[in-house]
Amino acid sequence: MREIYIVEFPSNLGLKEPHPGKEPGVKRLPDWFQRHNLHKILDPENTLRLDPPKYNNTKDSETQILNANSLIEYAREQAYLVNNLLTRNKFPFILGGDCSILLGSAIALKQKGNYALFYLDGHTDFMDISLSETGGVGGMAASIVTGNGHEKLTNILNLSPYIKEENLWCVGNREYDDEYENEIRNSSATYISLKDLREKGISNCTTAFLSEVENKNLDGFWLHIDVDVLNDTIMPCVDSRTPDGLTYDEFNELTSYLFQSKKLCGLEITILDPDLDTTGKYTKDFVDNITHTFNLSQKNQF
Template sequence: MLAILSAPSNLGLRPPLPGAVPGTAKAPEALREAGLHRALLGRGAIDAGVVLPGRYVDDPERVPGTVRNQEAIVDHARRLARRLVGLREDGFTPLVLGGDCSLIVAAGLATRVTGGGGLVHVDGHTDFRHPGNSDEVGALAGEDLAAAIGRHSPEIADVDGLGPYFDAAATAHVGCRRDDAEVEEVMAAISLVIPADRIILHGGARAAAEVLGSPGLDRGFWLQVDVDVLDPEHMPAVDSPDPGGLTPDELTAFLRVVAPRAWGASVTVFDPDLDPDGVHATTVARIVVEGLAHLGEEAEQAA
């Protein structure tokens, strides 16, 4: 049974403007207003509440190599991970509505505590910036895949000695653009990378079958979906829109196939501040309802 858990974090993002804060913290309630909760509750899901983040602070004086809001991110990750572990132990499949991509740390902690499993990272970018390849480290939402497999600083990638959270050999990335700065590094680091253009050419179902056939993902996995995998024509309400992305139907087709094997999922980076009429919230809600309705239904067999 699905458990809808809100995690309205904006801690991993850069400020959109000087003195402003990112709007992703508003996403869960914007999606509720768009009818997501009503649709899933009508299918038997439960509302599992919210794990609130700490205050967003843009600290230009932070130590080089650390990330913005680092202590608050770690605190939120621990608290969210405890909720995820509890839901899993009670037989629920958590569907986390973010929030930004830093939520992957909580998913990683929960994965390690509950016995491991892989990661399917769906994102328009590789999110693989880390201290070893960039002097611009600071926004974990652009560094989350690196943190997930242990390539970031230990303060982020080895919280409580549990890193790496996911085995690189059991990690797949789906949706980056071919010109992503770290795409070649990611291809060498993890088991599978499927750029967006391959999905556009061959379809979401074929890409999903490739993911499910990838080594290491037969034990189940966490599924993180950053909606900037969509083309800006369909989803401009994200912090880093990038042309060459998927259509809602292509993403939904992919999710329908992979979601039943996932033990949980997170949906991230939708920014309601960039969607004043609620049009794009409706798009995200439809993708979640149609693509993730059967989340976790085959996860026990895969675990």
Template sequence: MFKKEVELFEFPTSLGLRKKRHEISPGVKDLPDWLRTLGFYQGMNIYDTFHLAAPKYLMDFNETTGLLNADHAIQYAKEQAFILHKQLHNDYFKLIIGGDCSVLIGTSLALKQKGTYALFFLDGHTDYIPSECSQTGGIAGMDLAVVSEYGEENLTNISGLKPYFEEDYIYCVGNRELTPSYVAPILNTNINYYDLNETRSTGTTSITQSFLQMAEDNALDGFFIHLDVDVLSDEIMPAVDSRAEGGLTYRELARLIRPLIYHPRCTGLEITTLDPSLDTTGEITRRFIKFFYDL
């Protein structure tokens, strides 16, 4: 699966999502335990494991900012970054298991403290919207905006580190929410943006080669991969918070990330939003695990 030994980080926050009426908290917080139960870690060359307990889930909505649980998410991101940053001095592959997409904020803080990195952002959404355009206020739907300095200052400039990633060093790949008002914000940036249709027309090989060349040309310290599993087709990955028709096949996803995870500049990868409560038989997750072991 990974050529390097792996340092595993479990960051099972669900603060970035608005819970459903029937939920006590969003089920993504159980993802690390679920993957362990189904054997994802077995056979993986894990050097060490780090765990930050899931924070208590709240519905703390700020009417002024339009954000849900922002202060609590910031605190979790700081704690997450503290743990991760201490390990960035070594060459182990960093595998982060969420949680929802807000874990990207803590990851980004740690990387920014270490140096200048690129981000390969795989998601079925852009996650690049202002809070006033969000229907839920959930930070998990704004994480790419936050880490590239678009949004509330308390989120985008934690510890005075904004921007956590430069726009030119971000590739956003796989969005299939194509409503003009939704994609308008990201189109007004220097982010390298490929929606699902453009990903297929451009070609996975061209996109990854372009990304790797960009990282080399700018002599970056490395790059990181964010994988929201809802980038996959709804037919094969329905166990997510925000479902939508279409999406990447496993073959297409493999073609995108295989050249990246085996590249010497790759620092690591984070997996987010797979909700065990939506996969009661484990069949969906087992297919996902097999995909990784076949890479």
């Protein structure tokens, strides 16, 4: 078993202000998880932290993206840290932050080889800037890391695409809107909505993904988990709430298959906002579920 390193990327650079003058609270996610014992239960070899540049809610004039220059600076620093861990055969267990933290991880993966991305999210995050009302990279992360969009963000360190589009699996979306979904339907990525996931079966979908990783002889895969993939009744403390979502039984089944694979080289968790979970009830439930599934899967790794 590889040594686990908890890595904290407490960034909110990819989100708009929830109210004028107020920063998104998701930057407190790592500290909130630690308060609710995730670090203690996982018992990592070490915990590393990289704080982001200052949030300013300003759109870049060249790209119309929020905090673009800060995101690029941060992604470079993140990539250096993640690359170092992967080179030493450590397992990065990353705590965001919003979904824009994917940029740094994806750059590191490109530097190491050819990887797949399993993007488990209640939204596709595969959106062109022209469809974005906010300019936040959090809603475009999967698209940007596969080379779509302004090269200022898609081609950092001249590494575009960080993840090949055909190696992206976007799973769990439940924002059923043709204009929104057509962005990924018209790509070469694999798109499995929540409806499709339930119809095809969790086991069948994860088996197909893991088989593809093997058949393509990829170096491994990365797991992105946005907590808003969970049912809104059990995970309401997110920035973009949508009815329905995975139950914990479904979520634990799906992640257990992925956690058990030796091809999984790291993961990241994003979007839970402590400001929206003042009692910690939803955070505690999430920590209990994911740590139990992860630790059990590591013992049963195949």
